[in-house]
Amino acid sequence: MQKGSCACGAITYELDDDNKAAMICYCRDCNKTSSGGALFLRTDKVNLRLKGSPKFWATNATQSGKESRRYFCPECGVHLWVEVDQWPSILTLKVGTLDDYADITLATEVHTRNAIKAFQPVQDVGQKRIP
Numbered sequence: 001m002q003k004g005s006c007a008c009g010a011i012t013y014e015l016d017d018d019n020k021a022a023m024i025c026y027c028r029d030c031n032k033t034s035s036g037g038a039l040f041l042r043t044d045k046v047n048l049r050l051k052g053s054p055k056f057w058a059t060n061a062t063q064s065g066k067e068s069r070r071y072f073c074p075e076c077g078v079h080l081w082v083e084v085d086q087w088p089s090i091l092t093l094k095v096g097t098l099d100d101y102a103d104i105t106l107a108t109e110v111h112t113r114n115a116i117k118a119f120q121p122v123q124d125v126g127q128k129r130i131p
């Protein structure tokens with residue numbers, strides 16, 4: 001089990017998943033909300049136990065055309081996770097909101113076409129341009 005919160009503590013969570021293999025996403029929305037790429041853990045929605053009342057921003061200006069929702073704390077503005085209707089049972093949780101992220105590893109990079117040019121590919125990690 002892993003635990004986490006937003007910056008101000010109005011929203012806390014427990015994650016029933018010990019997965020530590022993260023992905024970096026460089027899609028435009030992740031770049032805008034995370035200042036140049038975001039680290040996520042993919043997990044089943046049922047694994048997240050939440051305390052607090054996040055808001056979300058929804059858009060279907062995604063490459064799949066399916067809606068995505070970015071959940072954030074209405075007090076401090078920190079983004080906590082993303083849901084995409086293309087994968088209805090999955091959420092992607094922002095690694096930086098975990099209480100302890102020292103043991104996180106990198107599994108893949110996605111939407112690398114939008115990566116800042118100064119960022120070099122991470123060694124021994126698969127890259128996906130999508131599409």
Ligand SMILES: [Zn+2]
Pocket residue numbers: 006007008009010011073074075076077078
């Ligand atoms: Zn907060």
Ligand SMILES: [Zn+2]
Pocket residue numbers: 025026027028029030031111
């Ligand atoms: Zn993204």
